[in-house]
Amino acid sequence: MRCAESIGELSRCVRLKVGAIIVKDGNIISMGYNGTPKGFENACEFELETIDETTGDKNVVLKTKEEVLHAEANAITKAAKSTYSTEGASIYCTDSCCFGCAKLIVQAGIKKFYYKREYRDTSGLDLLRKAGIEVVRVEY
Known part of the structure; x- marks a missing residue:
């Protein structure tokens, strides 16, 4: 897991650095981190200015660009381009x-999924379990 964390540090994303x-x-056999596709500007977020309706205060929030690939998707697609089978x-x-990455994991034939931090939406983990993939939360 520490290796995945180290790979995640390569991400240019400000809000959340994810490694796989x-x-x-x-x-x-493969590794990936969240980031933009090859040939795109290597910036994961954009600033969005909002106005608080009650106070009129302006706020700037970071939003993730739609083209950002997740770490799991990056690792799976890199493996697909190599001589290694997943x-x-x-x-x-x-x-x-x-949920989207869970579908890729199932299709890639991966049998075990280890993770550290749990996201609020657990539909991806639910799909992995439904597909018979062993799901393990690593705590240290």
Whole structure:
């Protein structure tokens, strides 16, 4: 898990840095972090100015750009471009997965999902369990 955390630090995202590694037969076969696709500006968020309706105060909040890829998706697509198969592999991710990434994990044939921090929406974890994937929360 510490390796996934280190990979996550490479992310240029300000709000949340997420890292993922895929392990098979004791070897790291792929890794990824949340960020923009190749060829895009490497900035994950944009500033959105809002106005508080009660006070009239202006606030600036960071919003994630739609094109940002999640760490799990980055790791899976990198593995798909390599000679390694993810069938039967494990994935270690700093955060629990969203529903979209859970679908990719199922399709990639990954059998175990390890994570540290749980996201408020657990539908991704629910899908993994429904697909028979072992889900393990790592605490240290």
